[in-house]
Amino acid sequence: MEQQKLEQLLSNMTIEEKVGQLMQFAGHFYATNENRDPVTGPEDLQVSSISVNRSGSVLGSAGAERNREIQERYLEQSRLKIPLLFMADVINGFRTIFPIPLGLGSSWDPKLVEEAQAISAKEASSAGVHVTFAPMVDLVRDPRWGRVMESTGEDSFLNEEFAKASVRGFQGDNLETDLNRVAACVKHFVGYGAVEGGRDYNKVDLSERELRENYLPAFQAALSAGCELVMTAFNTVDSIPASGNQKLMREILRKEFDFNGVLISDYGAVEELIPHGVAADGKEAAKKALLAGVDIEMMSLCYENHLKELIEEGEVPEDLLDEAVMRILQLKNKLGLFENPYRNASARNQEKNINCPEHRKVARKAAEKSCVLLKNEDVLPLSNEKIALIGPYAHNRDILGEWSIFGKQEEAVTLKEGIAQHTSNYVYALGCPMYERSEEALSEAIKAAKDSTHIILALGEGRDWSGEGRSRTSITLAENQLELLRELKKIGKPIIVVLFNGRPLELTEVEGLADGILEAWHPGSEGGAAIANLLFGKANPSGKLTMSFPRTTGQIPVYYNAYNTGRPLPKGSTGRFFSRYIDAPNEPLYPFGFGLSYANFQYESLQLSSNELAANGTIDVQVLVKNQSDYSGEEVVQLYIRDMVGEVVRPVKELKAFQKVFIPANETKQVHFSITEEMLRYHHANLEYKSDAGEFMVFVGTNSADVLSQSFDLK
Ligand code: GLC
Numbered sequence: 227m228e229q230q231k232l233e234q235l236l237s238n239m240t241i242e243e244k245v246g247q248l249m250q251f252a253g254h255f256y257a258t259n260e261n262r263d264p265v266t267g268p269e270d271l272q273v274s275s276i277s278v279n280r281s282g283s284v285l286g287s288a289g290a291e292r293n294r295e296i297q298e299r300y301l302e303q304s305r306l307k308i309p310l311l312f313m314a315d316v317i318n319g320f321r322t323i324f325p326i327p328l329g330l331g332s333s334w335d336p337k338l339v340e341e342a343q344a345i346s347a348k349e350a351s352s353a354g355v356h357v358t359f360a361p362m363v364d365l366v367r368d369p370r371w372g373r374v375m376e377s378t379g380e381d382s383f384l385n386e387e388f389a390k391a392s393v394r395g396f397q398g399d400n401l402e403t404d405l406n407r408v409a410a411c412v413k414h415f416v417g418y419g420a421v422e423g424g425r426d427y428n429k430v431d432l433s434e435r436e437l438r439e440n441y442l443p444a445f446q447a448a449l450s451a452g453c454e455l456v457m458t459a460f461n462t463v464d465s466i467p468a469s470g471n472q473k474l475m476r477e478i479l480r481k482e483f484d485f486n487g488v489l490i491s492d493y494g495a496v497e498e499l500i501p502h503g504v505a506a507d508g509k510e511a512a513k514k515a516l517l518a519g520v521d522i523e524m525m526s527l528c529y530e531n532h533l534k535e536l537i538e539e540g541e542v543p544e545d546l547l548d549e550a551v552m553r554i555l556q557l558k559n560k561l562g563l564f565e566n567p568y569r570n571a572s573a574r575n576q577e578k579n580i581n582c583p584e585h586r587k588v589a590r591k592a593a594e595k596s597c598v599l600l601k602n603e604d605v606l607p608l609s610n611e612k613i614a615l616i617g618p619y620a621h622n623r624d625i626l627g628e629w630s631i632f633g634k635q636e637e638a639v640t641l642k643e644g645i646a647q648h649t650s651n652y653v654y655a656l657g658c659p660m661y662e663r664s665e666e667a668l669s670e671a672i673k674a675a676k677d678s679t680h681i682i683l684a685l686g687e688g689r690d691w692s693g694e695g696r697s698r699t700s701i702t703l704a705e706n707q708l709e710l711l712r713e714l715k716k717i718g719k720p721i722i723v724v725l726f727n728g729r730p731l732e733l734t735e736v737e738g739l740a741d742g743i744l745e746a747w748h749p750g751s752e753g754g755a756a757i758a759n760l761l762f763g764k765a766n767p768s769g770k771l772t773m774s775f776p777r778t779t780g781q782i783p784v785y786y787n788a789y790n791t792g793r794p795l796p797k798g799s800t801g802r803f804f805s806r807y808i809d810a811p812n813e814p815l816y817p818f819g820f821g822l823s824y825a826n827f828q829y830e831s832l833q834l835s836s837n838e839l840a841a842n843g844t845i846d847v848q849v850l851v852k853n854q855s856d857y858s859g860e861e862v863v864q865l866y867i868r869d870m871v872g873e874v875v876r877p878v879k880e881l882k883a884f885q886k887v888f889i890p891a892n893e894t895k896q897v898h899f900s901i902t903e904e905m906l907r908y909h910h911a912n913l914e915y916k917s918d919a920g921e922f923m924v925f926v927g928t929n930s931a932d933v934l935s936q937s938f939d940l941k
Contacts, residue, residue, distance in 0.1 A: 253287025343395025370424025628693025692728025
């Protein structure tokens with residue numbers, strides 16, 4: 227539909243119809259069939275059918291037949307025939323479920339993530355979804371926060387790469403003509419991952435420099451890839467809740483980032499301006515949110531109940547309402563909904579596209595590439611050992627992760643089923659339930675272990691310990707699981723621990739007792755098959771951590787791109803007056819970028835084409851990576867840079883490039899990078915974004931701690 231027709235449509239709308247377009251209600255408000263959605267919020271809204279019948283979009287409803295029926299019934303009664311938008315959380319897959327984003331990020335493979343999210347979009351669009359509330363690009367340095375599972379970790383550069391890849395995967399090149407795609411909604415704008423104490427929905431207090439250096443770039447990256455929507459965060463920024471924060475939303479997002487798409491609040495976040503204490507009532511909340519530029523109010527009624535009155539009283543100009551409505555109409559138009567309100571939704575498309583073998587194959591590949599080998603004392607890969615497969619995750623289908631709303635656990639492949647594809651020489655024992663001890667299960671497991679040569683111990687966090695509203699004050703495994711490990715250790719057989727979890731865990735005790743550790747995250751539909759392929763060497767682990775694993779919860783926050791401080795602790799020093807702890811080292815147990823392989827990659831001869839960089843020039847970086855093993859495999863070669871002297875303090879190193887390269891057994895690969903002046907820019911004291919002449923270090927290696935280094939000068 228041409229723009230002037232949209233303008234004509236807007237001019238024909240009553241103010242009630244305009245306000246209606248800004249409302250979003252959960253699917254069960256519309257469902258006419260018996261299987262209504264469970265209430266997803268803290269309590270259900272009391273809203274009239276009149277409001278529902280003039281709303282603009284639907285939250286969390288999927289299924290071709292269901293959404294077609296809702297759309298049809300809605301349009302029948304709609305005066306202006308403006309179709310509904312269907313939005314849902316398709317975070318790491320729709321029905322074919324991929325590893326949680328913290329796992330996908332550990333693949334360090336943006337192309338793979340783009341492929342995975344294209345599959346998510348194809349399946350979701352077949353089921354009548356038009357918009358996904360993804361990618362979540364919150365930078366996270368605190369694994370106590372349950373939503374770390376939804377992020378790609380502690381580094382801005384990596385988050386930017388995955389933000390772009392996800393938007394490309396979801397949206398493709400042309401949303402209107404490519405019906406297998408969905409519009410993406412980058413979230414949560416901004417800073418949600420920095421909640422104080424890792425406690426969900428808590429205060430966030432970041433300097434503007436911190437925001438611009440670490441928390442905003444991934445949003446800019448998503449927008450640069452054409453992301454159509456942005457979602458506001460629940461938290462405050464500079465003591466103003468994001469959903470009422472004009473500086474964030476009007477000045478930075480809309481003006482500076484030139485974002486003209488739809489801004490949607492998070493669930494109830496407009497009304498939450500009241501408990502935050504910046505709005506006395508729903509009317510004031512509505513005013514603040516609209517002035518801040520929030521277009522859609524998700525699952526609260528401030529706009530519905532007060533916007534008309536605010537406009538009639540001259541409290542807010544009707545232009546702001548018209549702008550919001552126009553952005554929503556333009557999004558519906560971009561999706562071609564006026565011409566085809568059903569887009570890709572059909573039983574036939576569902577049958578053809580959802581959970582098909584080729585999608586499962588990609589899910590298995592993604593899970594293989596997302597797993598991170600943390601320890602291997604020559605116990606892996608396995609061949610024909612007699613295995614005792616033990617633990618609450620040994621034969622458990624609940625491995626889809628906390629944001630797998632539309633996934634089906636019964637379609638997940640368990641670790642036991644995966645292992646059975648490689649050997650029949652194994653016995654299975656539960657060992658213990660997820661969170662409590664069982665004398666009987668323990669003794670059965672000990673007996674099974676005594677009759678075997680190797681133990682695979684599948685432990686982790688239940689999905690009910692992960693995700694939104696699931697912050698933890700301690701990030702260890704449950705005590706009963708640690709006891710199971712300790713008891714099995716007494717038997718004296720090699721133990722390979724496989725971890726199913728949604729956050730970096732405190733693994734110091736596990737590290738001391740296990741001979742092998744494979745971090746599998748919540749690995750999705752094909753998790754068991756992928757893990758077994760890795761354990762038996764059919765695939766070679768290539769994942770690398772995108773978040774540091776603390777030695778103890780007390781170390782949090784611990785992250786690689788930290789400041790040196792005025793009293794950096796000299797290596798090996800036990801001196802008192804340095805930046806250190808008296809009861810633990812400063813370093814994490816596993817650093818950012820860490821991950822082992824069955825191959826043995828050695829780095830040699832880091833060379834720079836010059837030790838001087840002209841402002842408009844480049845320095846070519848070359849390093850040799852030798853695979854001194856009989857295992858071919860992929861290695862993530864990482865390049866970091868340090869600005870030795872800045873106008874403000876600069877981190878001890880920052881990831882600036884990486885390449886995931888395949889190196890055949892016993893071969894060497896020459897890996898090249900280019901350094902440009904642009905990579906050296908940062909926000910100065912006055913927040914100007916530029917580089918300074920001076921000395922820089924460049925580090926290249928297999929993780930953020932194990933690197934070769936050289937220096938160069940920017941002229
Ligand atoms: C939730 C989450 C948000 C999600 C939304 C809709 O509270 O914060 O990420 O997209 O509500 O389910």
